[in-house]
Amino acid sequence: MHLTRFHDAACAGCLRPVLGPLIMAPVLQHFSPPGTQVDITCVPGYTPRYGLHTSGVIICTIQGTWSPIQLACEPKTCPSIEPPINGDMYLEDNVYQSTINFTCNKGYNLHGASSVVCQENATWSASSPKCKAVTCGPAPVPDNARIEYHVHRVSGGNVEFGTMGIYKCLPPMALIGNPRAECTSSGKWTEAPVCQFVTCPLPEPIEHxxxxxxxxxxxxxxxxxxxxxxxxxxxxxxxxxxxxxxxxxxxxxRAPCTVNIARGRILYNGRKFWIEDLIPNQVYHNDQVYFYCLNAASSCGYTVPSRCTNGKLRIPECFEGKVFLMGDNG
Known part of the structure; x- marks a missing residue:
């Protein structure tokens, strides 16, 4: 504190000044004579907000009052900080006494401080932490099986979270269970399948x-x-x-179909046939036959398709003659 005293017995002097919550003085006396100068500054964690009339001094006047305080204080600001890779951070501000909380994504563990505070010297209480991937040891391999990883294995036999592989059984074993292996966020592998001998009953015959x-x-x-x-x-x-x-x-x-018409022409396999020239008179299952029909005025012809379905072939209603459901079930 810088004190300058002017001796005048007629002057009353000044009582201890009220500085406010963010301002302090190194030394304050209960009573100061006129002319006393007091150096003031911001409390720890705050810094002067400099303006046109900023002053770090107050003076006791001959009227027994202190000169106006021309010092405004604001919280110090800590430098910006980056969130950890594979993680996130949560903050509202980066000024004195602000807090940042850190988290890691699923499958990653936090290494370092989970939270930091902006200190009075405008530095963070700790550096930004790191998020390191969870690792799993070698995957369990059941008897008579092997595993193929989707990525190269890291040194030491450990793999990172998310690493996957496929189990395969040695012939003639059958894989029972989930063939996929995955290193989970808990640091454990998914349950391994088993390999065992499997036989089937004699295959059944089919009709025809x-x-x-x-x-x-x-x-x-x-x-x-x-x-x-x-x-x-x-x-x-x-x-x-x-x-x-x-x-x-x-x-x-599936059975073939008979084209059961007395006369007329059909289109089958890209060729036109008179029905008597279709030898043998049959079309195979799922094959399509086109019948020739005339319009109502009998002035224009057109084709109508019909498909053979397991021995059944429908003759279009527009075709000359009756409509039949026909088949040859051999």
Whole structure:
């Protein structure tokens, strides 16, 4: 405190000044004579808000009052701080006594302070923390199985959160369970499947058909079905022994159709036929036949399609003659 005294017995002097909550003076006396100068400053954590009439001094006047305080204080500002990679931060301000809270994304752990405070010297109480990925040890590998990772493994056999792999059983084992392996946010792997022998019952025959073998019934064995002429196979001709111990869906043999008209022409497989020239008189399952029809005035012809469905072929109503539902079930 800088004190300058002017001795005058007629002067009353000044009582201790009221400085306000953000202003302080190093030394304050209960009574100061006129002319006393007192240095004032901001309390810790605050800094002068400089303006046109800022002054860090007050003076006791001969009237026994202190000169007006021309010092305004504002909180100090800490430097900006970046959120951690793979994390976030929550703050309202970066001035004195402000707090920043840090969090990490799922699968990452916080290393460092979870919160920092802006201190009176305008620095943060700690540096920004880091978010490090959760790691898992080597994935459990069941008997008779192997695992293929989607990424290269890191040194030490550990992998980061989110790393995935696929379990595969050694032939002829079947994989029972989830084939996908994943390092979770808890640092543990998802449950591993098991590998075991699986057999299927003898494959069932299909009506009007045949199959390549009846002795294959282990996991992933395949059997090929076929149909006796003139039947057509409907579905996948190959069935496979699944991990459930059941065969995949078997196909069916579908019957051809007879074009049961007395006369007329049809369009079949891109060719025009008189019905008597269609030898043999049959079209295969799922094939389409076009019939020639005339308009109401009998002045213009057009084709109408009809599809053979397992021995049934509908003759269009516009075609000459009756409408029939016909089939040849062989």
């Amino acid at each position: 058909g045949h199959m390549s073998s009846k002795s294959l019934n282990n996991y992933k064995d395949t059997v090929r079905y076929g149909c006796r002429l003139p039947f057509t196979i409907d579905g996948n001709p190959y069935v496979q022994c699944l991990e459930t111990g059941q065969w995949s869906s078997k196909p069916s043999c």
